[in-house]
Amino acid sequence: MVMVMRFLHTADWHIGKRLNSFDLLADQQAVFEQIRDVARSEHVDALVIAGDVYDRALANEESVEAVNGMIQTLNLTDQLPLLVISGNHDSPVRLGTGSPWFKATHYYLHTALAQAIDEPVTLGDTQFFLLPFWQPFAARQYFADDSLTTVPLAMAAIVQAMQAKFAPDKKHVLVAHLFAAGASQTDSETTSKVGGLDAVPVDLLQVFDYVALGHLHSHHALHDEKVRYSGSPLKFSASEAGDEKGVWIVDTTAGTVEWRPLTSPHDLQAITASFADLTKPDFLPPDAQDDYLAITLTDTQVIPNVMQILRGQYPHILEIKRAHGRARDDEAPVLTVQRHLDPQKLAADFYTEMQETPLTDRQTEWLKQTWAEMEAQE
Amino acid sequence: MVMVMRFLHTADWHIGKRLNSFDLLADQQAVFEQIRDVARSEHVDALVIAGDVYDRALANEESVEAVNGMIQTLNLTDQLPLLVISGNHDSPVRLGTGSPWFKATHYYLHTALAQAIDEPVTLGDTQFFLLPFWQPFAARQYFADDSLTTVPLAMAAIVQAMQAKFAPDKKHVLVAHLFAAGASQTDSETTSKVGGLDAVPVDLLQVFDYVALGHLHSHHALHDEKVRYSGSPLKFSASEAGDEKGVWIVDTTAGTVEWRPLTSPHDLQAITASFADLTKPDFLPPDAQDDYLAITLTDTQVIPNVMQILRGQYPHILEIKRAHGRARDDEAPVLTVQRHLDPQKLAADFYTEMQETPLTDRQTEWLKQTWAEMEAQE
Numbered sequence: 001m002v003m004v005m006r007f008l009h010t011a012d013w014h015i016g017k018r019l020n021s022f023d024l025l026a027d028q029q030a031v032f033e034q035i036r037d038v039a040r041s042e043h044v045d046a047l048v049i050a051g052d053v054y055d056r057a058l059a060n061e062e063s064v065e066a067v068n069g070m071i072q073t074l075n076l077t078d079q080l081p082l083l084v085i086s087g088n089h090d091s092p093v094r095l096g097t098g099s100p101w102f103k104a105t106h107y108y109l110h111t112a113l114a115q116a117i118d119e120p121v122t123l124g125d126t127q128f129f130l131l132p133f134w135q136p137f138a139a140r141q142y143f144a145d146d147s148l149t150t151v152p153l154a155m156a157a158i159v160q161a162m163q164a165k166f167a168p169d170k171k172h173v174l175v176a177h178l179f180a181a182g183a184s185q186t187d188s189e190t191t192s193k194v195g196g197l198d199a200v201p202v203d204l205l206q207v208f209d210y211v212a213l214g215h216l217h218s219h220h221a222l223h224d225e226k227v228r229y230s231g232s233p234l235k236f237s238a239s240e241a242g243d244e245k246g247v248w249i250v251d252t253t254a255g256t257v258e259w260r261p262l263t264s265p266h267d268l269q270a271i272t273a274s275f276a277d278l279t280k281p282d283f284l285p286p287d288a289q290d291d292y293l294a295i296t297l298t299d300t301q302v303i304p305n306v307m308q309i310l311r312g313q314y315p316h317i318l319e320i321k322r323a324h325g326r327a328r329d330d331e332a333p334v335l336t337v338q339r340h341l342d343p344q345k346l347a348a349d350f351y352t353e354m355q356e357t358p359l360t361d362r363q364t365e366w367l368k369q370t371w372a373e374m375e376a377q378e
Numbered sequence: 379m380v381m382v383m384r385f386l387h388t389a390d391w392h393i394g395k396r397l398n399s400f401d402l403l404a405d406q407q408a409v410f411e412q413i414r415d416v417a418r419s420e421h422v423d424a425l426v427i428a429g430d431v432y433d434r435a436l437a438n439e440e441s442v443e444a445v446n447g448m449i450q451t452l453n454l455t456d457q458l459p460l461l462v463i464s465g466n467h468d469s470p471v472r473l474g475t476g477s478p479w480f481k482a483t484h485y486y487l488h489t490a491l492a493q494a495i496d497e498p499v500t501l502g503d504t505q506f507f508l509l510p511f512w513q514p515f516a517a518r519q520y521f522a523d524d525s526l527t528t529v530p531l532a533m534a535a536i537v538q539a540m541q542a543k544f545a546p547d548k549k550h551v552l553v554a555h556l557f558a559a560g561a562s563q564t565d566s567e568t569t570s571k572v573g574g575l576d577a578v579p580v581d582l583l584q585v586f587d588y589v590a591l592g593h594l595h596s597h598h599a600l601h602d603e604k605v606r607y608s609g610s611p612l613k614f615s616a617s618e619a620g621d622e623k624g625v626w627i628v629d630t631t632a633g634t635v636e637w638r639p640l641t642s643p644h645d646l647q648a649i650t651a652s653f654a655d656l657t658k659p660d661f662l663p664p665d666a667q668d669d670y671l672a673i674t675l676t677d678t679q680v681i682p683n684v685m686q687i688l689r690g691q692y693p694h695i696l697e698i699k700r701a702h703g704r705a706r707d708d709e710a711p712v713l714t715v716q717r718h719l720d721p722q723k724l725a726a727d728f729y730t731e732m733q734e735t736p737l738t739d740r741q742t743e744w745l746k747q748t749w750a751e752m753e754a755q756e
Contacts, residue, residue, distance in 0.1 A: 058436070061471045068471070072478050093439045093446070098476020100450055105479060 051087025429465025
């Protein structure tokens, strides 16, 4: 048994997640390999995944196969101890399948509140408390205390129960999947919470030497020395375009926390530009043309088939917005021409203009049916 | 390591299965406890489950929790070695979750054809080959042989490959989930199959000392000393009403195979009787009134609300049939009365007479909507 503890903190893998219609699995596999490389080169003693391993409680078979493979690689091939909890996106029952067998190879997977308190895991110089995503009713049940009606009240009880199990000669790390924000005000009798009734006040967590959080996807979500989100290893939405993704390397012996960045084969970029610039062949370097793009057009005029045209050059466009709105339809000369078109064509063109993407085959079929029904009623 | 081998052979648990609308899980749990008791009292060295652990590839959480609990009880609490394969109802990926860890406690779970051939399991004096449900394309892939177009051809190749791995000082047991029937005719050049292209000829399996099969739900499905179906531990359809359910206790050292019956808390009975007899309070003993009943009425006359009336006494009726058909509607005096009823009531009564069960709320709603549409069109 190692007598130091240096671990990698990651969370929110969301295996099975799609970006619009795009399958992220290949990128997730690539980033997984980077995490594996970081774990190796940093000589960590363990790897922490703070919840939301899956994107959905009912993951598809491909996702289950991928997660099974990743976990097996880390724990059985690389012989790395794993500390894993279920997040709100995971099914505790499904994710927990097989967990009683995993401990034998130091893969600790907790999916129930009771385990978090009753079964701390000691590795090296550190005692880990693995707290899966939980709801106040579970705390009321565990403590047989109906007064634990809010997240802050319940979390206070949970932390107190964990503290009672603290081994005095060890460092204490909490792994949790929750929304931590704000602070308790303890100067009045009634402890009011700044973060709201659903948030865990950060000061509650200061009894730990480190808190490895999952739930929020940005590692900048919280500014605290010891209480940190790792964020997701990939960008999952346009709002994360500016984020740097990565993992924390935590050394409880040295008391250090260091950031190691990860890069996805397909970055997610937010781009503001004119249609004319975007359609220049070298506007983005060749390897960036495949990135996931959230585009904001600076143009105001109507551009027919804009999504179709731009996707020809940038296959992974997530959305197209307008920076300055769009010219009103009555300014668009195209309308006078369209008077002579049939109503279905008009509707399809209108949709394309508004949504900047043409109707799908299915939508065209709906339009056709609806039109037929309207005609039948006349 | 034991140097004898005595094992319990069961299959086709189908956890998650419903009988009509009835949830079988409580009965399945009760029968599981009987299997556990038999394993204990018979001092078996291992327990074999020959596929179809689940009823569906995508089992609900309750079923996953139940199976996880049963397997954990057998393998971790009772410390019984387990030999398990996936059946056609199981998802190999989902059932196989965690399997690389299970071997450490002698829980061998094979979900791929390659494992069946490449990873025989030796326990005591016996070598087990665990062959999950497979399709000929998997055999073509494994052997890189496009000529394996049918089940008999592919199975011949599989058995030959297994034979090449036979340890000469061991007994050899095949665990498989397949349809075995008929025999190969090897007296002509072209081996024609009696059982058809989808069946495994039983004589192919004679190289084994015992073949523990799953797939067919009756243990009488095959008459062979060494090649046996255990059948399901519960009756799953009216056609199984006459079956005795149970498990085989196989002793490869002594060369014996013995039957141990199981009884579900709710039996499934097929009953032929008159309505008058059935409605006598003591027609069935009190504890049998809760059984699953497939009823055949000997009456011919129309009996209004017959399902509703009989379910008052027998809550778990699966179906009501007629032994001698039913009196034609024009013989039923009730019709003259019904002339004065409104059409929806007439339709509902007609359905009730024909199906011997009243319309559900949803069906009543459909009827109402359809009638409204018909009136609107007039």
